[in-house]
Amino acid sequence: MGIHVLPGNPLVLPAESMQKLVWTDTIMKGGKKIEGLQMWQPESYKDGMMQSAGSEGGYYQDIAAFAIRFKGKTGPAWRNATDSAARSEAVPMTDVLPLKMEGGMVMGVMVNGILQNKLPKGSWCLLRMGHTSTGQTHATDGKGMGLEVDRFSPAAVKKLFDSWYAPLLNRPHGDVVSYLYIDPREWGSQNWGCQFAEEFKVRRGYDLIPYLPVMAGVPLESASRYEQVQNDIRLTIEELVKEKFFQTFTRLAEKQYVEVSCEPIPRTDHPDDMFRAVSRAHIYNENPVQTVACTGNNGARNGTLTLLKPLIDRHLALGINRFIFQHDIVRHPEARGFMDYITMCQHYLQQGRPVVDIAVFHPSGNPEQKNSYRAPCGYKNDLMNKDALLKWNFEYSPKGKLPGNQDYRILVVSQPDSSLSAEIKAKLEELREEGIVIIDKPYQAKNFSQYGIDPDVILPENMDYAHRLVLEATGRKDIYFLINQENKERQITATFRTGTSRIRQIVNLNLPAYGSVFVILSNRDDMQIISPAKLPLP
Template identity: 35%
Template sequence: MKYKSIATLAFATTLSLTGSLEAKAQVLDNTKPWTFWYWMYGAVSKPGIHADLVGMKQIGLGGCYLMPIRDSKVRPEYGGQADQLTPTFWEMVDYAFQQADSLKLDMGIHISDGFALAGGPWITPAESMQKVVWTDTIVSVKSLRDLTLRQPESYQGYYEDIAAFAIPVKSMNVTKCYQPKHIQLLGDMSQNEKGTYRASKPASLVYDLGQIETVRSLTILPSENNIQSQRWVLKASNDGVNYWTVKEINPARQGWQSSGPGFTYAIPATMARYFRFDWTVDGSEPGSEDLDPAKWKPVLKLKDILLSGEAKVNQWEGKSGASWRVAEATTSEELTDADCIALQQVIPLQLKDNKIITKLSTKSKYYRILRFGHTSTGQMNATAGGGKGLEVDKFNEEAVDKQFDHWYKRFLDRPHGSVVKYLHIDSWECGTQNWGRDFAKEFKLRRGYDLIPYLPLYAGIPVESAEKSEKVLKDIRLTINDLVNDVFFERLEERGHIHWRKVTQESIAPTFIADGLEHYKYADNPMGEFWLNSPTHDKPNDMLDAISGAHIYGKNIVQAEGLTEVRGVWDETPAMVKPLIDRHFALGMNKLFFHVNTHNPWMDRKPGMTLDGIGYFFQRDNTWYQESRAMVDYVTRCQQLLQEGTPVVDIAVFTGEEMPSRALTPDRLVPMLPGIFGQNRVASEQVRLANVGEPMEESPVGVNHSAGIIDMKDWVNALHGYHYDSMNKDALLTEAKIEKGCLVMPGGIRYRVLVLPGKTKMDPSFKGYSAEVQTKIDACRRAGIIVIDQPYQQQDFAQYSLPRDVELPEGIGFAHRTSINQEIYFLTNQKNEVRDIEWSYRGGSRSKAHFEPYQSLFFICDKVDGKMYCIDPVTGDRELVELNSRTKVRTDIPLTPKTWQIEFLENGKKKVTKQLLDWSKDTDEQVKYYSGTAVYATDFKYNDKITSTQQIYLQLGEVRDIAHVYINDIDCGTAWTAPYQVHIGKALRKGKNTLRIEVVNTWANALNGAEKGKAPYAHIWTNAKYRMKGDQLLPAGLLGPLNILKYE
């Protein structure tokens, strides 16, 4: 059987599409993975730069994103001399650019210092992210003449007025908060010396107001962003014995940066003396990216609950854009029209020197004076160093240009600045803003009416009606979304393209009020992020935002910041992360960025500097880094094929019209597609969401969290042969064309099915679609598109002539791409077991396939000759799939040399042994705790005949952790993943053969020894704390057994 390299196949495929060698080379270069390259604390050296970049080149990376993080002031003990923006820093940048240029490595630069997000010392408070602030004063009409209005809060002295109003009120007490005369703690409730209430078992708080009062709203002030403090059943009583239920209080959807303002709940006007808050952990929802605080231990921690007689908009803090939240709409029962201010009651005021100069009617005895202005949010690019400063106003084009010019463009203007090919905008970690330059003007332009009279809504004060108040607040959020896209993202795309740079963006959610898909319209390469062994920090929604955003806006490349780990433990290997990478290939990623390659300025300290222990330690002084070339080549081969053609995705899921919004994770689709997901999934979701007993897990070491957090490893091929994308309103109305019963997107994706989930957790008050959306839905129906707006009970869409794209057994993930000449199927075994399967694709016959543990294969259906080819991206081998071909005969020949000579390169220790051994069990502590490369040498005889029709492999058995094989001094390749075997046919001779195997383990054992004062050799140092649990060492070395496998 004939084999040829996958590279040859990819070259041919590319030539058929591009027709030129030059285009082919450009495409193939884009398929190499990249890495994030962090410079920490100003500790940068030229020898370290050279070594880092040479290492990147040697292992086959295409480039890196250079991102300096913090400076020497934060960690002076590292002796950093290259703080950002100093002459030494630019000297190091110039050297790095020159070295990268000479090595033909490309680079990208972030939009600011650090990675969160876009700011600097050149941004003034007036040019920074803005928020609405106000003062609220009730005065008698008689005292207006002498009243000096307080100025709302300012930041560093910066404040600007927007408007001031007077509202006639009946008394001085309309905003009164009721102070309880007595608070009773029941059940498990306790209060510590700081005043924080705590409970972990059923508990209650009872407020005795001393007399009957009318309560219309309450505000919860959590401790430490605690979700349990937002879960109560509120009851009321007049005698403290007989209670009635007022409202069940549930948390708003909220992200990891949604703390800050409190959580205000509107309640039906309730007259009572006693208010009891009952809490139990039962019914707690497991955490998710849009309910981030629920990921942690379900313990109640509360600062205070404030009861008020004032009517407020339900959860106005999020609805006004002050924080990323989504909550239920205020009902007319909670907020009657009589509770709302009539628009004509909102009287504009003129101010001079903080005095009111507008003459007010004396018909009202009292006025509520509201003074609205804006100031800086005070948010900075937190992980920056010398370039640290205020975050730029995302609605101010001139300020955005200033940020671009003062940071990014300075890199382009350096010698060898042409090496910078990308402008990168990292994941959003700077909160949100609800005001900015010309915000009121832009609001009127986009929404068609004046915002100013409705400013009281920013303070939660309802205007006209509950419905009108909700509408205006939603319009505020829609305008925020419009401006961050039209000003910030679009302008940066323009500036990048003016300078011939491509723009990459990570997710804006769940921190900034926005549509999580729309901003990818302004990215050349949308980008998400996924984490390793870090359930609390993993971001499946980020990845689905990027994948769907790319697909609906016609972007071919989907990048991923991959393998970030919240607490690295130094046991990580390429084999460990392969299933995770493959799972994301199946989801739609096709360009991986390893997180993280941290610059180590020292040549004599290993493993050296890290991102304070965060990340997959993908850097030059990791033990196995040089051997990771095999993994990098694997990723490159996969990406070559996964960037070809167009993804095949059958289903589009509408994200709705709420703001903010995101892509839907697969668990959110189960209610709409129960038949597609199947009975087992429906049942398992019921169990997961019931969260009975609130099961917890520890992962990684020392991080305890809810066991019910969605993990994408449990959702492999969840729709049983179908893929879906999420589609937002913008793409549905402006990008999607209706053609031949499909929604066709700019990049060529054709959706046959449109799912309309309606009410979801991120759209909890859905009542119907807007006229323009409904018009498009109706057009889809008329065109024959399958529109699903009720739970779909069938197992597939075959009744609509849309059978499954692939038929696969459980635990096999897939991606499918189609091109002019080929159908490309990527199948990944996500189980740690050997599997022989049957599978089929739409319109094709059934085929058989053999998978080793965690193995992935490509199947290429050639549209020209009708043949199918199987490609193993680990080896690059390609073979013809023949349905009736003769099964190859395998012969296993045990390889049992008489002796092995083992040399431990880092400390010079040598051993001679008859048996393969786990060196972590050796009595010599310099061997027992050894981490690094050990060379196994022996010779053996091979007596069988060698022919050109045979395929001959050396299978190594158990390897801890990577092995590079040489036979007769011929390089036979690297075994880094199952089945840990290499081709040896080109090197094997009949008769005597020499065998050399270079085996590398992880740093874990050496760092364990160093922690105990038993380092196996000198100069072991890292700033990443050793975190392995317990005292157990990891197995190390070549454990075998070895076999020669012969196929003929």
């Protein structure tokens, strides 16, 4: 049995909670000494609420003040783009401010919110920047509501664990709890926290403080430098959440002999979250790959099984192979047949390892842009992060072996060469020398047969599949799970790539509306076709 744990608790103090960067701006004329200019305090947290800028008495800590020169009658105005896709237009050099230069931006001297500088003539925007609690709360149960713990502070994480989860696990019969389930999608986010500036300097090699206005949208030095600082901030946050929170929480849980289940973070016991979780599970050799099922809006929680089966099948085809159902879903008592179906699918799809031909590397770290790569029909692909790419080695060249020993035969790089770091370029060159097929330019062909890699399975439109390879003492076994995504009965022909042979296995199948089937092939020329029973209509 597992329990849903969320890192919020009344014992978490504002200083121990998730932090965010906040600021206020003041417009003024330079040319004279500033004496006693009281800058408004940014928003702050007090007694369970966020106070607006200018309010006093809440939890708030100053970091630095900046004076930014501008031209015109008003201060700089930054507006959100209406297009959700990432934009590639460079910031004009005329809008970029030099760093630490009198004519562009200077760091202010601030004492208790009072600026002490003398500024040159001109129009200036003064930024007072600091941090406060995000105010984000959560509760493991109705009586445990409190601020969420700072993900960058191992001490705060340990305090939360020792005062809340450890006593629960140490109670009589506490050993019935075998894992702790963390759901990061229900968290808020943070961009500041314990020792963030110090950690940034150690990890990235330069001081973040002079670049803090970048986090307020102010471009400094150059467009490329602005983007580099933004990416370095994101990378530091990612590393701190992984190391300071997840690894700390996992070590504490292991001392209590329980496992940790969470969304896609490397090196936990069970990653969880759709496609990204599937990719990370494959890369880091995690099995099973799980998700909370049927808890969304629009009736998913209590919808009919006929409506939910296509959704379940779709996730199985993506690579999910274990579902978690919440206890308060009303259909459970009458859903034995549906649960038996899911149990059978999980049984087969947790065997062996996945067969995925393509790894896709997104240098930006954002695989959800408009132009994200989609594999051709008959192939599966995983998303690869920088950590996995740099650890790719060649135990069995020319097929690269990742930390989880997942074979990938093609590497797709989804951004132009000009955006890649020197470290990534060197790794890609190493991969090419080892014989890895690397596609970093637009590819128009419908398949990769020209590289000797035929489609894994050929299916009609509106069908999908999952493929698991099981290596046994008697040889290999290929488990294919095929799903019909149309609301009508279909007679189809499926052809399968068997091992490394160019000879394909052809199978004719009859599938009901939204039906599914397992086709199991072995090198002994055996074939099993397992058709789950039809579900009753509502």
